[in-house]
Amino acid sequence: KHQRIVFSGIQPTGSPHLGNFLGALDNWAKLQQKDSVTYYSVVDLHAITLPQDPKVLRQSKHDMAAALLACGVDPKQSALFEQSKVRGHSELAWIFNCITPVGWLGRMTQWKSKIEKSHTSHAQALLETSTSAGTASLKMGLFDYPVLQAADILIYKATHVPIGDDQIQHLELCRDIATLFNNNTKSKYFTKPEAISPPSTKRIMSLRDPSAKMSKSDPSDFSRINLFDEPKVIQQKISKAMTDGHKGISFDTENRPGVSNLINIYAAVTNKSVDDALKDMNGLHNSQQLKQAVSDAVISRIHPIQSEYVKLQADPSYVQQVLKEGAAKAQVTADETMEQVYKLMGL
């Protein structure tokens, strides 16, 4: 009998959006099953790889925890906790830092794109200096965070990690680090975790630029639907979503990315295949009508989550208690792992 151990984390920066919900959080709730142990973390140590205001960060962590509970994370079934409250995450990351070659991290495409972005934003400065100037201003933690992610996962000996495509390379790194640790310590201590990837209909693109994924870090608020946007705002955002000049409604991600994204959103919130979603749209003739249908479907899907969130926000001490108990639960496993890891390393 195989027991599934699941770990996943979400950064507490910004409001969760529809992409986070459909691509990740909804699945977190579904993964809470009898034969599974589930660890869900608000990953504040990852958040500080970029500058944060302490007051804002503290509140954002609370809000994200409330959001996770509203999305169906059940504290009776899962350990829901703040990453920084379980010390083992940082401790194991340090051990991994001491065995992981710098080159492995330099290969990470997310890092490379961050360097490129920093080059663009500091283009002027870089005209006069070497290309390494952009890298020099980026923080060690931002370079190194995939190692912390490996620690997040391996400290619970997670067997399954729900992730989006954007994180596949980091999970690969985690698997490599597990192997490296085993080889270095002549042990079989860590087992390699598997990815659980959401179906493509659950990958939600930006409403303004359907070639980019919907993201918290997009500066335009009209690019995303936040989970706690009011119905009126949701309607507005969807009505301004980028579509195209083609007639009618058809699913064609290459030539009609905007329309296809809306159809995908509809399919995802109604738990239907794209084909079945298109059947629902038989009577619709233009993107205006499509937008109305998508907007209605989104609003009715997230309405119960929004009501639950309001209730949870009225009881902050409950949320804090959940986080405290979650950390205590996670800590037991984390401590056991660290004890073994220290022993294997001769510490």
Ligand code: ADP
């Ligand atoms: P963001 O880019 O908004 O900061 P995160 O990187 O914090 O999102 O991702 C949190 C979780 O949500 C991850 O599991 C990620 O794969 C998932 N996710 C993020 N954006 C999307 C999206 N647009 N569609 C589907 N899933 C997404």
Ligand code: NA
């Ligand atoms: Na992110």
